Amino acid sequence: MSANQTSTEVAARAPGKVNLFLSVGAVREDGYHEVATAYQAVSLYEDVYASHASDFAVTFEGKINTDSVPTDGSNLAIKAARLLARKTGYRGGVHLRIEKNVPVAGGMGGGSADAAATLVACDALWGTGLGREELVRLAAKLGADVPFALVGGTALGTGRGERLSPALATGQFTWVFALADQGLSTPAVYAKLDEHREKHALDISPAREVPSVDNDVLQALRAGDTIMLANALHNDMQVAALQMQPGLADVIELGERSGALAGIVSGSGPTVAFLAEDSDAALEIQVSLSANGIRTVRATGPASGARLLTD
Template sequence: MSAEQSSQVVAARAPGKVNLFLSVGAVMEDGYHDVATAYQAVSLYEDVHAYPADDFSVSFSGRINTSTVPTDGSNLAIKAARLLARKTGYRGGVRLEIEKNVPVAGGMGGGSADAAATLLACDALWGTGLTREDLVRLAAKLGADVPFALVGGTALGSGRGDRLSPALTTGNFTWVFALAEQGLSTPAVYRRLDEHREKHALDISPASTVPQVDPNVLQAIRAGDAAMLADSMHNDMQVAALQMQPGLSSVIELGERSGALAGIVSGSGPTVAFLASDVDSALEIQVSLSANGIRTVRAQGPVSGARLITE
């Protein structure tokens, strides 16, 4: 490490996401599922500051409770930094300080945003010079949502969700997110979905082997039509998340009674995403939910993917 490098601090920012549509295929022999999803990056950001160090460490700040987030080698940001070091032959380490604004275990890709921002920050800090395409390929090794946190915008995801294709989007969409007090484990939600499908096999259609995004979703985002999008949003994971946290049903009902065009569990949950017609409507939804003791945040989408920032 050069003297110039040792004095550097690099900061990167990556967004959380909402799944506008999520179709989960049948469970495969390896226990995983293919999915078809439409991602949208939203203006809730994870900020990662990377400092030169001899080993790898991470700490957290911000308004999100991070008491359940590991700070050892199992942390996704640490995994991202170590993966980049192995890939490039870098022999040093990094000290990561992360300001969290995306809910933990909330279905909004906060950990994936941490990993994406870490890849970008460490690449700049260490001078390893990887292209954005190189970083996206590395990101796919870390988790299905990490590549999207790098790419941002609105995109379709297939395979495990990591094979991305950009989706043309017009205008902006306004979101209100209802935050749950307790997170959900994504693998646990998948297991509950598989159990639900098996239990109700005679009553519901079998899961697709090749899931697809509803064309109406693509039409709605292309037209920038929030009402049309509200009519076509769907999440296969929602039934499992509602079984694991039954109170989410009343949250969705309250938000929709308060003026939301639609409410949907984001990803594996338990965050509930409400699509609003405009900012004024979003404020009314927030007031109503807050009056019932539900914490909320408001955001816009789509926004850009991970990027370096200066402070």
């Protein structure tokens, strides 16, 4: 959907993401985990419509169930707007109308996309004129995935995931996402992963202090080789997500039996991302999953980062 940019309303769009590779290191002193990840933005977007208001408010529309999404000051889009206002000295507020297409609490960065699109929309609406680099610095204060939603494309993330470096990717990759009825809390999945590692400390290798993305992932992206990428997909958090929602293992097995080159839990889950050989294969995967009562969406990557929508 697109909208006219006017003096009273500005529209911006930001993409959801899939983690092609996610290595989780040991817990840091600040309580966060050091991670190394390869992000890819996908053509599943959050559209934010910002209009002038005396205070800060957010409403939602679209087919995604947003009953669990807060509308008070804890909402990430509201936090983004307030951060921008503080940074620039803007004294007014904003009403944010968000059309959601990325699953809530699904490991695809929907809330981060809301925040990224809000920064772009409010910067234009208020005429605050911050450059993209400054917006990315603000985004890093909001959450690990917010800077990537601004940048888009394909990138490597380190630190908590907020320190980005571009990754060369050629061609297009086709994805089918299996959506879960119930979301997962990212902090809860990290906690479950820590618990799993402690419980099985004698059987598994200890978490690396400085994790890294395997070179096979980078090679596959550079070559645009879908089969090579499928073989390189990895997510340390998957074991924890499967313990919290055991039925995800059946979903992965069904998708791979239906023709997916590989299936992987996206981020902290519970959305499962299936890499398809092409659009025809993706349609077959969708049909098979849908026949088993699983909701799906199809998307391609890489997709552009947050941007204004104009005619």
